[in-house]
Amino acid sequence: MKNLIIAIQIIILVSCTSKSEILTENGKIKDGTFYCDKFDWEIDIPEGYTITSLQEKEDLEELGYDAMKTEVPEGYEVRENRPHLIGFEIDEFNSFSSSLEPFGSTKMSMEEHQKFVSDLLKKTYNELEGVKFEQELSTENIGQRKFYNIKTKLFNQKTDELILTQVILNTKIGADLFSSSINYKSEDVFETLYNNFKKSLN
Known part of the structure; x- marks a missing residue:
């Protein structure tokens, strides 16, 4: 199970609600809302969720870095520490995270990028003992x-x-890739996190 948790939280580059103000790497949290300083975006932290620390994300990524860095096509790279925007969770199975980073110098389209990430995830999950998966x-x-x-x-x-459902949502903002991930075990959790994300963009 530990290997599963590591695998689902490896993030690959292919180019506690509080009324006090909390500074993060790429924005700030104030009155239960994250305000991004990279582009015009803000998202509420749902009640009952705690903020995922940057150190926790970096520790998980380091575990997967060596295994993944040789799998990317020319023009892309796997970074050990991505520029995270915000993450919050109930536990390791029910969480939201987001990042913004350069898309890369390649001319890969978003459709091609989607297929590449899909194939890479399939390869990762195929190597997990005792796990099978469906992907859409x-x-x-x-x-x-x-x-x-x-x-x-x-x-x-x-x-x-x-065991778990994972939804990754990717889009381009200028020359950058805006990536968000929702992990969940129940549809109620998904509805909360997905609708909260949609609200942040409308």
Whole structure:
């Protein structure tokens, strides 16, 4: 199970609600809302969720860096520490995270990028013992932006029990990739996190 948690939280570059103000790397949290200083975006922290620390994200990424850095195409790289915007969670199975970073020098389209990330995730999950998965690709418009989504359901191979569902939503903002990830075990959690994300873009 530990390997599963590590795998679902590896983030790959292919180019506690409080009324006090909390500074983060790429924005600030005030009165339960994150205000991004990289572009015009703000998102509420749902009640009952705690903020994911940057150190926790960096520690998880370091575990997956060596395994993934040789898998990317020319013009892209895997970074050990991505520029995170905000993350919040109930626990490791129910969480939201987002980042903004340069898309890379390659001319890969968002459609090609979506397929590449999908293939890389498939490779990762195929190597997890005792796990099987289903994956679905889609696009949707949220606010003024078109998102390229990857939804993956992970199951216990022996019992068919659903372990986790992961939805990755990617779009371009200028020359940057805006990426958000929702991990959840129940549809209620997904509805809360997904609707909260949509509200932040409308």
